[in-house]
Amino acid sequence: AQSVAQPEDQVNVAEGNPLTVKCTYSVSGNPYLFWYVQYPNRGLQFLLKYITGDNLVKGSYGFEAEFNKSQTSFHLKKPSALVSDSALYFCAVRPFNAGGTSYGKLTFGQGTILTVHP
Amino acid sequence: SAVISQKPSRDICQRGTSLTIQCQVDSQVTMMFWYRQQPGQSLTLIATANQGSEATYESGFVIDKFPISRPNLTFSTLTVSNMSPEDSSIYLCSVGGTGGFTEAFFGQGTRLTVV
Numbered sequence: 001a002q003s004v005a006q007p008e009d010q011v012n013v014a015e016g017n018p019l020t021v022k023c024t025y026s027v028s029g030n031p032y033l034f035w036y037v038q039y040p041n042r043g044l045q046f047l048l049k050y051i052t053g054d055n056l057v058k059g060s061y062g063f064e065a066e067f068n069k070s071q072t073s074f075h076l077k078k079p080s081a082l083v084s085d086s087a088l089y090f091c092a093v094r095p096f097n098a099g100g101t102s103y104g105k106l107t108f109g110q111g112t113i114l115t116v117h118p
Numbered sequence: 119s120a121v122i123s124q125k126p127s128r129d130i131c132q133r134g135t136s137l138t139i140q141c142q143v144d145s146q147v148t149m150m151f152w153y154r155q156q157p158g159q160s161l162t163l164i165a166t167a168n169q170g171s172e173a174t175y176e177s178g179f180v181i182d183k184f185p186i187s188r189p190n191l192t193f194s195t196l197t198v199s200n201m202s203p204e205d206s207s208i209y210l211c212s213v214g215g216t217g218g219f220t221e222a223f224f225g226q227g228t229r230l231t232v233v
Contacts, residue, residue, distance in 0.1 A: 032220060034221055034222070036224075041229070042226055042227070043122075043124075043210055043224040043225050043226040043227045044161075044210065044224040045224075046221050046222070046223065049220060049221050051220055090160065090161065092222075105151070105163055105166070106151075106161075106163070106212075106222055107163075108160045108161045108162075109160060110159070110160045111160050
């Protein structure tokens with residue numbers, strides 16, 4: 001069974017500073033990894049994904065994430081935080097089975113509340 | 119990408135009653151997924167709805183409590199039956215993660231409060 005851990009319930013940063021939201025995972029085989037953001041009273045919005053290839057992936061709104069296979073991590077980063085980035089962030093994983101068929105099920109981390117202070 | 123519309127966006131219901139949540143997608147998809155997000159919690163998959171077959175439920179979720187319909191490739195409903203306050207959650211419909219989409223897309227969710 002797969003699992004995702006987001007070790008920080010909350011992350012606080014000052015506007016203009018870099019931010020990191022941490023995520024580690026456990027899954028059999030090669031994972032598909034995702035970051036989603038949830039603003040109040042809204043559904044989940046897709047930010048970025050890692051499927052294969054370069055370990056550094058870039059996504060929406062200036063976010064990027066680095067896949068580290070040896071550390072089984074997929075930390076979300078942004079060089080310069082904005083107040084408008086304040087939201088709830090979820091890391092998710094979907095296993096890629098040996099036969100090459102993707103499962104449509106996502107396992108989510110518990111979420112990290114990001115607060116960016118002016 | 120896929121655009122997903124969920125109705126209602128929120129509701130307040132009496133315990134013991136049932137609520138049916140609708141999910142409409144702007145394209146045909148094989149699988150649709152229903153998630154629950156309890157207050158302050160992460161998302162948990164309730165079931166996978168395939169068109170033309172019965173839904174597949176995750177551990178801890180049963181058809182009698184969460185019956186699902188999937189009449190065609192663009193629509194699904196989730197019913198929360200015999201509700202109790204513990205059912206107060208956000209329920210989200212999702213598509214993708216299979217086939218041509220490698221990421222999942224979500225509806226805006228239905229915020230349910232049971233009193």
